[in-house]
Amino acid sequence: GNDGKVCRGRGDCEWHGGVCTPRPAEETFGVRLGCPPGQYDELATIFFGTREHSIVRLITQAYPHQPFSNSSLLAAGITYIFLMLFTYGLAIPAGLFMPSVMVGTTLGRLAGQLVKEHLDSSVFAGAYALAGAAAMLGGVQRATISLVVIIIEGTANVHFLLPIVVTTCTAKFVGNLFGHEGVYEIGLRRKGLRFL
Numbered sequence: 001g002n003d004g005k006v007c008r009g010r011g012d013c014e015w016h017g018g019v020c021t022p023r024p025a026e027e028t029f030g031v032r033l034g035c036p037p038g039q040y041d042e043l044a045t046i047f048f049g050t051r052e053h054s055i056v057r058l059i060t061q062a063y064p065h066q067p068f069s070n071s072s073l074l075a076a077g078i079t080y081i082f083l084m085l086f087t088y089g090l091a092i093p094a095g096l097f098m099p100s101v102m103v104g105t106t107l108g109r110l111a112g113q114l115v116k117e118h119l120d121s122s123v124f125a126g127a128y129a130l131a132g133a134a135a136m137l138g139g140v141q142r143a144t145i146s147l148v149v150i151i152i153e154g155t156a157n158v159h160f161l162l163p164i165v166v167t168t169c170t171a172k173f174v175g176n177l178f179g180h181e182g183v184y185e186i187g188l189r190r191k192g193l194r195f196l
Helices: 042-048 051-060 070-088 097-118 125-141 145-155 158-178 183-191
Strands: 020-022 039-041
Touching: 039 042, 042 070, 051 097, 051 125, 070 097, 097 125, 125 145, 125 158, 125 183, 145 158
Parallel strands: none
Antiparallel strands: 020 039
C-alpha cells in the first residue's frame, strides 16, 4: 500500500479497500479516497460519506449504473452489523436507528441487485433496500404502525405501503421468536428505568 512508509493521515495514505466507480461530471456524490479524479470509492463513500446521501442513493439510484457493487454492499452490511452490536453496550452516544437503517438498506440493496442479476432484470433494487430498512428496524425496535408511517412519510410513496407493512410485520414476528421485547425495552429494563 504505502511502500513501507508510515501513514500519518495527512493525504499520504493509500487506501485499497473499495471499488473505484466512475461518476458523471455533473455529480458530486461519493468520496474519492484513493481513486483517480472522476471516480469515487464505494466503501469509503458508505463509511466516510454522509449516511443520508448514501441511504438516498441506495434506495433510489438505478440509472445509469448501480451505485455500489455487491461486494461493497456485503462488506458494508456485515461491518455495520458488528459495529452496531459492539457499540450497543458501550456508554457512548452511538445510536441504533441510523445504523439499523444502513444495515437494512445495504443488505436489502444487495438482495435486490442479486435478484436483478439472476432472476429478473426489470426489478428495482431500491425497493428491496427500502424493504430491508423496514425489516431491520421492525426486527430491532419491534415497532410496527409508527415505523410504517415513518417510512411511508419519508419516501412520500404510498405505492410501497403493502410491501412495507408485510415486511415490518414479518420482521416483528421473526423477532418475537427470539424475544418479545425490542432493543430499547431491553435497555430500559436493564437500567431499571420506568417506561410506559
